[in-house]
Amino acid sequence: MKKIIKFTGGVLLLLILCALGFGGYKYQTDDFFRAMIQQDESKLYYYPSKEIAPLDEFNYSEYELVTENNQKIFTYHYHPNTQSKKGNVFYIHGAGGNATVWASLIKPLVDSGYAVYAADWRGYGKAEGRPEYKGVYKDTDASFQHFRKLTQRDSLPTIVYGMSLGAQLAIKITMDNQPYVNALVTDGGVGSAQQIAIDYAPFSFIKNKHRKHPENFNQDYIGFNDIKKIYNIPKLIIHSRKDQGVPIFHGKKLFENANEPKVFWETETSHIMTLRDHPNETIIKIEELLK
Numbered sequence: 256m257k258k259i260i261k262f263t264g265g266v267l268l269l270l271i272l273c274a275l276g277f278g279g280y281k282y283q284t285d286d287f288f289r290a291m292i293q294q295d296e297s298k299l300y301y302y303p304s305k306e307i308a309p310l311d312e313f314n315y316s317e318y319e320l321v322t323e324n325n326q327k328i329f330t331y332h333y334h335p336n337t338q339s340k341k342g343n344v345f346y347i348h349g350a351g352g353n354a355t356v357w358a359s360l361i362k363p364l365v366d367s368g369y370a371v372y373a374a375d376w377r378g379y380g381k382a383e384g385r386p387e388y389k390g391v392y393k394d395t396d397a398s399f400q401h402f403r404k405l406t407q408r409d410s411l412p413t414i415v416y417g418m419s420l421g422a423q424l425a426i427k428i429t430m431d432n433q434p435y436v437n438a439l440v441t442d443g444g445v446g447s448a449q450q451i452a453i454d455y456a457p458f459s460f461i462k463n464k465h466r467k468h469p470e471n472f473n474q475d476y477i478g479f480n481d482i483k484k485i486y487n488i489p490k491l492i493i494h495s496r497k498d499q500g501v502p503i504f505h506g507k508k509l510f511e512n513a514n515e516p517k518v519f520w521e522t523e524t525s526h527i528m529t530l531r532d533h534p535n536e537t538i539i540k541i542e543e544l545l546k
Contacts, residue, residue, distance in 0.1 A: 306356065333365045335367075341412075345414070345416065376390070418444075438491070439491070494506025499526060501526065506519070520540060
């Protein structure tokens with residue numbers, strides 16, 4: 256019996272040491288895992304690219320804006336090649352890339368007669384700095400106010416369009432500027448920073464920690480909550496059942512919490528690839544939303 260107890264104890268000790276060793280290895284080699292432990296939002300939620308994609312096929316204007324603390328960001332206004340412009344889209348990209356990298360998703364909107372204004376955040380594209388929760392919102396808000404100055408005289412509808420992590424910002428911008436927004440669209444939208452941390456936590460004890468301590472996450476804007484405060488603005492919530500970036504639970508809960516009028520479109524694309532895979536249908540749904 257003593258030998259069995261000794262053997263069992265040795266096995267348990269070995270398992271504990273292996274677990275600690277694996278945890279230490281993950282902490283040292285996996286940036287996402289380390290960011291999750293440290294709750295470093297700049298690495299947990301944001302994956303900026305400094306690459307500037309070619310925009311030769313677009314007719315566009317580029318602007319340099321200065322936001323708080325002398326932070327410089329860059330925005331791009333893509334113009335349709337038509338005299339009969341249909342509307343103005345304020346487009347907010349997701350966690351990865353930048354406003355030029357995602358221009359291929361913007362193209363179907365531009366080709367259909369919509370002018371699209373896309374902004375980068377600090378740390379993205381040509382912009383210096385480090386992305387973080389509050390700063391990213393300040394950059395988005397400053398961009399929206401500039402977008403309004405450029406478009407307020409043409410009397411065309413304004414659509415706020417948020418992709419993935421940008422959906423939370425799109426909801427917040429719409430909530431704060433309801434008199435100036437005619438429609439809200441989200442694709443693969445994140446409902447809250449806390450929920451994403453729960454979704455991606457590699458171990459159950461970390462998931463439980465995130466569930467029990469919402470105060471550890473920025474609460475300045477939460478898509479699940481803010482969308483409840485948007486009234487009389489049509490909403491199109493797009494989410495793929497095959498989305499491996501943001502679980503469809505986010506989209507369904509955003510739709511459930513939204514006030515009428517609202518439409519939920521469940522697709523089978525990759526994450527935020529609706530405009531790539533279903534461009535014509537997307538345009539039709541947006542135009543139905545505006546009616």
